[in-house]
Amino acid sequence: MTSLVWLTVALPLVGFLVNGALALRRPGAKDLVSYVGVGVLLGAFAVALGVFVQLWLHPPHTPIIVDLWRWLPVGSLQIDFALQVDQLSAVMLLVITGVGSLIHLFSVGYMKSDPGYARYFAYLNLFVAFMLVLVLGSSFPVMFIGWEGVGLCSYLLIGFWFSDKVNADAGKKAFIVNRIGDFGFMIAMFLIWQHLGTLTFTGMVERAPAVFSPGTGVVTAITLFLFLGCTGKSAQIPLYTWLPDAMAGPTPVSALIHAATMVTAGVYLVARTNVLFSLAPLSSMVVAGIGALTALFAATIALRQYDIKKVLAYSTVSQLGYMFIAVGTGAYASGVFHLVTHAFFKALLFLGAGSVIHAMHHAYHATHSHADAQDMRNMGGLKQHLPVTFWLMLLATLAIAGVPPFSGFFSKDEILAAAFARAGDHPIYYLFYAMGVVAALLTAFYMARLITMTFLGENRTGEQERVHLHDAPLVMTGPLVVLGVLSVIGGFINLPPFFGGGAWLEHWLEPVTEPAARFFGLEMPHGQTELFLVGGAVLVGVLGLYAGYRATLRRRTPTAAEAPDDTGLARVLNRKYYVDEIYDAVLVRPLIWFSRIVLWKGVDQRVVDGAGVNGSARLSRGLGWLGSRLQTGQVGMYVVLFLVGALWILHTMVR
């Protein structure tokens, strides 16, 4: 079955081709598109399941490489297009195809009345294909294909409704900011090739410990450049600014790409190259530090956002920060664990939000109102109207807040415990732990705020609109239910011994994380320390939820139209610390100025056009003019020239 793993890539690719063709020729064939679009995903999931089962029955000690074809034989560099099937990629495979299938199903209902239906599914299928190439790639270049490909699909899908300039700009922003990260990835690839002589992951695992001694400059540089790529793709500081803007795309896209899969590519990369990061403790510290900072920073911004999707976007950035704290402390399995649980509850939250927005749109459409359907200040009391959505989103909120026994609790607790444990070696990790705890508090707070403002209290949507608010059809709520179940029970895949579990995921991933454990092993806390940590995490979660609930319900929230603008600290948070404006002033404008004035006017017009093109033409003409002066037509002059030439020849011969 593992030799058929390429089907998981091929099926969505076929889906892309078919749906793309339909989008161009018969955009009205929505049924066919639905069957093809969802069908290929379900097929890919089936194959993924088969691969997983086979690995489970016969766990391999070394990764299984499925060689597809010879791609770049260039001298001593032989890059084959090959897929690597091991424990880590099997987990990612299941998450991507599983959650992906659910989201595709949800999209059938959500995008039903959109004229670009076929195009949407084509792009979504293509995205899944590229994402699978990313996680299944057996070498850096193949992974990079997937890396770039998902960036492309992200651009296409964010700017899906590109006739509105705001959406198109958001797509461009995502792509361009990602490119900065890609530059880091490429530099890291070059350095790896230069020092290790190989670009495959198995080769890297084999050679890195022998070539690099721990803590040296080269491996630190490589890992920092790789992490630059991660900050771009996984929206960490300083390259996170594209993610909130990416909410301009359809909500299922936000769920799939910007919650469950693409943004986790950075975490996957660090987990995959754990041998390198374990050899560079400084880089790991940077990773954890940036993760912690981002987690806290994004959580503070989410406190004061009014658009429901923006809250979830910053929540995603924050949770990704947690995953980086995990891999930064060397707890790679914990990072992957949180990746999986986060995929479940964040996808659920986004799809639930999608359900809410769908209902609000429907209501506003019926009354021809132009109010913002995504602004939480226009919602409220939707519990009565959208009960299924409410209960499921509540489950997801409990999960993300870290309330036991939901999935988020186990994964988040493990991350904080790992940070605490690593602090024994480097005290700075205490700071990261503290930041993580504060961020957990804030997470619970703003999620409670979101639920309260949206579903509880009294409805602010309006008298006429209220009639039209109703829950989503089964095709949309069905996936929600599945995700809800997973959010609840998902934690049990890695139950720590403290709770009597066998830490299954961690053991499952051991063959992959083993190279790191040699240099960067971690002793997890147990006994009384662990009790304190667990208790603290639960306390923080519950406290935050309660505080958020009370604070939001206490005062009457005005509707978006009549709400006064925020002032003071609230304003700064609402305007996201003006980071976008700062970037614009410090980076974007100088760059544009430089391009226009120096490079365009200066170099291109004056040097290339003036000196190069026109200058050489003028030179030719000048030389030609000089030559034409010889053609006087006067015989006398010609005679003189004859004699000069003859004299010259004579001179050379006399010598």
Next chain:
Amino acid sequence: MTEVVFYIFAAAAVLSATLCILQKSPMASALWLVSTMFSLAAIYVLLNAQFIAAIQVLVYAGAIMVLFLFVIMLLNLGHAESDLRGPSSVAATLVIVGLLSIELLALTHYSPRRLASELSQWPTYTDPATAFVAGQITQQEGAAHGVVMAVAAPLFQVYLIPFEITSILLLAAIVGAVVLAKRNV
């Protein structure tokens, strides 16, 4: 003795040539050129090339220069006001001719001995008498069979093909001259 005669005729030749190039009237120039040729013919005799001297007088001075005179008289050129070209030409002349004469006069250092030493294979073997065998043969031929024979023998034996080609050249020249000069009837 021969040297004195040589120098007299050499001076005559140089003088005639100088006047040739400086005369205003083309007719005068032509006549001075004839004088130069006569002097050269005399020098040929002194150099033991009697046949060549005869041909020089017959062909060059007698046919070619007559042709020139015919054309001059035909075109009725008369005196020109100033036949010399402008000062730039004079400057160019001085430069070019100066350089030329320097180059050429450098060649006069060649004595037979030096020529022989340059030509012979062995550095010590520089006796012109033995290095230049061909010259000796010619002189012996000339003494034995006459100067005409000395020229005719190689002409019709070794250089037969160029000889024939030259006759074709003359044919072409005749045809060309006729075609170019005739009126469009």
Next chain:
Amino acid sequence: MLLGPSLALSAILFSLGVAGVLLRRNAIVLFMCIELMLNAVNLTFVALAQLHGASGYVMVFFVMTVAAAEAAVGLAIIIGIFRHKQSVDLGNINLLRG
């Protein structure tokens, strides 16, 4: 053996011929100076024939022949030009101006 002086005389005559070519404007006189140059070359050949044998004389023979042919054709051309321009001044012959 008059080799040296002969060569010197030849050099002087050749130089005079070149000077004449450069100085005179009349086309026919130009031709005559060219003939002068050819004569100088003939003198060189004859002078060296004493060393190199009869081939020197044969060369002179050929040079004279070619000079005759060249003079004939050249003068025919000049006559043609004279018919068009009514003068043989070199300054007037500039139709090939570029």
